């Protein structure tokens with residue numbers, strides 16, 4: 001049987017969401033590991049005052065393409081940008097481009113979506129569901145289509161505890177919802193959104209579940225595969241360890257903790273942190289494209305692309321490794337020394353928010369005001385609280401995903417393909433991965449220089465000295481104001497101090513005995 005790269009040789013591939021986090025890794029991997037691929041058609045919209053061409057030119061300068069650029073400086077010649085706005089009728093693709101695509105595309109990878117948790121329902125529906133429907137219609141017109149791969153999320157059915165590799169009945173018939181939301185105004189839709197999404201936490205997971213249903217409705221006419229990644233994190237091995245380019249999911253949390261801003265968050269120490277490296281997801285996606293085209297399974301194959309059932313790691317362990325990694329490789333200009341703790345207790349979390357977030361922010365803003373600058377810390381904390389409030393649902397619970405199709409697919413690969421398109425997460429060494437992830441946020445998200453690490457360490461030492469000085473002043477203040485003035489407070493103070501001494505000498509004595 002043809003190897004994966006042999007299969008892609010001479011093929012034309014259509015990719016949506018190529019400018020996004022996962023899309024870029026997909027484009028890079030196809031160009032590097034399937035060098036004979038004929039062309040990659042990517043649907044791109046103009047954005048933020050930049051034309052489609054300017055955006056693609058910028059995208060190709062991205063660091064993620066450094067390796068393929070080195071191996072083949074002309075790699076960009078295989079990328080064919082097609083102007084498209086997915087929220088528009090007919091995806092706003094020109095008739096000439098439609099003709100071109102229907103004549104030559106062999107495989108479609110649909111990655112585009114809005115992944116914002118606070119997206120208004122109408123927009124999330126437009127992009128995640130209606131655009132998927134339109135892309136499927138376009139795919140049906142393609143004369144040589146061999147596979148359609150839809151990227152969903154492992155959390156599409158997060159209202160269930162155990163999730164199999166099947167498409168579950170949708171919360172509502174997508175067509176009915178699309179028809180009714182069409183004539184309702186934004187305000188009404190906003191009001192009824194919580195009722196509609198029911199036991200799902202946001203419009204993202206809700207619309208991704210509806211999209212799966214739309215995909216299934218077309219499954220008799222097309223060869224379809226669905227990839228369901230869990231929490232996609234920085235790359236594990238390819239194109240190089242630790243590549244990441246955004247604040248989504250845990251990355252923003254890691255950065256906020258590394259900068260010493262985030263000190264507390266609600267998460268369950270013992271719950272599985274189902275992170276999956278982006279290169280693993282992309283390798284599986286490419287392999288699923290090959291398998292769907294070559295084997296033409298009778299029904300849609302769903303791949304739960306997760307780590308929890310195979311190589312579990314927990315939020316408590318993540319916290320430990322993130323903190324120690326940022327102490328070894330500090331971020332520049334940290335607000336405080338990195339020291340974040342997670343807790344599943346609501347009240348304890350609220351207490352630390354008050355003491356470790358709001359109080360220091362208030363003092364810092366006061367300092368900024370007094371020195372004639374604009375206060376900013378409280379604003380930053382409000383945004384941070386909004387972001388972590390949206391993530392807590394996922395860090396406080398456990399899910400169980402069945403990932404048999406992932407194992408089945410692995411067993412179908414040749415030994416060579418198993419290495420080139422590695423998605424065997426049993427080999428993942430978590431501490432090493434988290435270390436590279438944290439360094440990746442520093443290098444690729446914050447664009448900080450690794451040569452500045454000694455200065456960043458020096459800055460942390462300065463912050464530690466400030467803390468010691470502050471604590472000493474606070475202690476002296478408490479002593480002078482509250483304790484030194486009253487005989488009873490002094491007695492209680494001496495009692496507590498002597499108790500501490502007794503405990504200390506007891507522990508010292510017992511540890512000498514056991515040694």
Ligand SMILES: CCCCCCCCCCCCCCCC(=O)SCCNC(=O)CCNC(=O)[C@H](O)C(C)(C)COP(=O)(O)OP(=O)(O)OC[C@H]1O[C@@H](n2cnc3c(N)ncnc32)[C@H](O)[C@@H]1OP(=O)(O)O
Pocket residue numbers: 115116117118153155230231232247248249250252253254256257265267315318319322323340342383386387388390391392394395
């Ligand atoms: C040590 C501790 C260990 C424990 C650690 C537990 C981690 C527990 C993770 C669970 C993770 C589950 C993940 C589920 C699995 C998926 O499905 S993963 C994909 C899911 N999607 C996301 O993660 C997107 C979530 N983000 C959002 O919905 C929106 O960005 C938010 C959070 C509502 C913020 O919206 P907004 O206030 O309008 O801000 P937005 O325009 O997005 O961004 C404004 C600025 O803030 C930055 N920013 C955005 N998000 C963040 C952030 N989180 N932090 C900092 N800055 C950010 C942006 O880059 C942007 O910068 P500028 O361009 O202005 O310079």
Ligand SMILES: NC(=O)C1=CN([C@@H]2O[C@H](COP(=O)(O)OP(=O)(O)OC[C@H]3O[C@@H](n4cnc5c(N)ncnc54)[C@H](OP(=O)(O)O)[C@@H]3O)[C@@H](O)[C@H]2O)C=CC1
Pocket residue numbers: 016017018019020021022023043044045047084085086087110111112113114115127151152153154208228229230231232233248249
């Ligand atoms: N990141 C994660 O942790 C996870 C992601 N997923 C899924 O993986 C897929 C990719 O996610 P990810 O790469 O992280 O997301 P990104 O937000 O990084 O990328 C989204 C892509 O969709 C494109 N897009 C959005 N709106 C439009 C539009 N109106 N018209 C044309 N293109 C549009 C974006 O283009 P533009 O650059 O123009 O905005 C971008 O290329 C999604 O389907 C997501 O649901 C699943 C599980 C976890």
